[in-house]
Amino acid sequence: MATILMVASEGLPFIKTGGLADVIGSVPAALTEQGHEVSVIMPFYKKIKDKYATKFNDVFTFKKEYNVSIYYREIPVRIYSSEVDGVTFYFVEHQGYFERDELYGYNDDGERFGYFQKAVLEMLNQLNYWPQIIHCHDWHSGMIxxxxxxxxxxxxxxxxxxxxxxIHNIAFQGNFDARILDPCLGVPYYLYENGSVRFDTGISFMKSAFVYADKITTVSPTYSQEILTPQYGEHMQSVLNMRKYDLWGITNGIDIKLWNPKTDPDIYENYDLVNVKEGKKANKLGLQKELGLKENPDVLLIGVVSRLTWQKGFYLLMEQLSALCAAPVQVAILGSGEKDIENKFRDLENGNKGKIAFYKGYNEALAHKIYAGSDLFLMPSLFEPCGISQLCSLRYGTLPLVRETGGLKDTVKPYNQYEKTGDGFSFEKYDSVDLMNKINDAVNVYYNKPEDWDLLVKNAITKDVSWQKSASVYTTMYKELLD
Incomplete structure (x- = not known):
């Protein structure tokens, strides 16, 4: 078994902005159970410090202070650690770089994460800690x-x-001016001139990882093939095709202890396979009451928990709002993102009180309640590297309705009315008519084929969405790498 250091920009239970944090919060523990020694390192953000302010010294241990060179100045680094479920988390502290209101989106992100990566590599020397494998996640660690x-x-x-x-999402690449190469990253400029790290007129942290990493993975088998094409490759497909024999697609899982309707403290009533029908009705009534929907345990309730962006496919839904409002359904939406989508959902709620509810923002407890109280979960994504939400909905016996792309195609088995199989619904073309047709198909099964619906719910709630299978594939890859 291997000694592994995972390098990431965020991770649960400390901080989260997206699915990367869920992965970092779950897969190290799953790998540890298989015998690996896994540690994680990430920046020490202001939000982490604020979260643990009253018990800082109980959670974090100071480890080391040293310097790294940024723009020819010696910049101090302080390393802290904390242990969670047998996994050591290290944190790189720098007040100027990381104690800001947000994690990303600043003009000096190249410098900030250049500093982070330099600090990670020097930490190995300072702590005399030498892992066999450094596993880097997304562009923030791509230069390592x-x-x-x-x-x-x-x-x-x-x-x-x-x-x-x-690669968690190839659309976010870490592309910066080449002038940061030597003074910030300590990387010689000739690597830009010979094309090794060059991308367009600058450099790309992600492309550099494609060139130099010993193995490349992404978060589902289908997505690993999609990104080799111009449609999904975000102009990186040529480089990836050069490395396609080192490219692995390994499907994400979820933390099945956290996402468990039998023990979840956030939902209205706990349930499992034995009482799933009664449990989901009770949760539906609780959700309807909390969100101001008409209380009716028999109506089909569609749930959405998502960033409201073009990638997630909500412009398709915008084209079918009249048809959606005419359908015998209720809709509960939780999320935030692009203003056009937010405004449309707000207007939709105002014009359809009791039928459609929109909660702008993110609320973890409410997310759990939507997974438990909904019958159908909507994810019509334009592209989806893996997706976490459909796995959570399956875990709660809520049938996902997805577009057949990336991890959605790999994790949701569509309903087959002849074979009586499946655990959700799917459509192939990125087309609003096809989306609405599939919603109508689900409506038909729910109201007119209740025995089939109950079978799909049983298939969903019993599906293995844990990390165990994926951790075994990671173990196979690590072994191949070290042999």
Missing amino acids: PCMIKECHTDDYRYSQIKTVFT
Whole structure:
């Protein structure tokens, strides 16, 4: 078994903005159960400090202070650690870089995460901690494989480390001006001139990882093939095709202890396979009451928990609002994002009180209640590397309705009326008519084929959506890398 350091920009239980945090919060513990020694390192954000302010010294342990060079100045680094479920989490502290209101989206993100990656590599030396594998997640850690192979060639301790890079969303690439290469990253400029790290007229942290990492993974088998094409490759497909034999698609799982309708403290009434029908009705009534929907345990309730962006397919839904409002359904929406979508959903709620409810923002407890209280869960994504929400909905016996792309295609088995199989509904073309037709198909099954619906719910709630199977695939990849 391997000693692994995972490098990421966020992770539960400490901080979350997206699905990456769910992965970092779950897969290290699953790998630890398989015998690996796994640690994680991430920035020490202001939001983490604020969250644990009253018990800081109980949670975090100071480990080391040292310097790294940024723009030819020695910049201090302080390392803290904390242990969760047998996994050591390290944190890189720098007040100027990381104690800000948001995690990303600043003009100096290249410098901030260049500092982070330098601090990670120097930490190995400072703590005399030498993992066999450094597993980097998304662009924020994408330069590490390059730094190891180009900047530490004379140090056998670094040169023996293998690197893995996981793409969580290829649309976010970490593209910056090439002028940060030497002064900020410590990477020689000739790597821009020879094309190794060049992308368009600048550099790309993600492309650099594609060139230098020993293995590349992404979060579902279908997405691993989609990103080799111009439609989904975000102009990176040529580089990825050069590395396609080192590219693995490994489907995400979820933390089935956290997402468990039998023990979930946030839902209105706990249930499992034995009493799923009664349990979901009780949760539906609780959700309807809380959100101001008409209380009716028999109406089909559609749930949405999502970022409200173009990627998630909600512009398709915008084209079918009249048909949706005419259908015998209720809709509960939780999310925030693009103003056009938010405003449309707000107007929709105002014009359909008791039928449609929109909660702008994110509320973790309400998310759990929507998973438990809904009958159908909507994810009509344009693209979806893996998706977490459909796995949560399956866990709660709520049937996902998805477009057949990326991890949605890999994790949802569509209803087959002839074979009486499936655990959800899906449509192939990115087309609003096809979406509405599939919603109508689900409505028909719910009201007119209740025995089929109950079978689909049983299939959903008993489906294995844990990390165990995926952790076994990671173990196979790590073994191949080290043999």
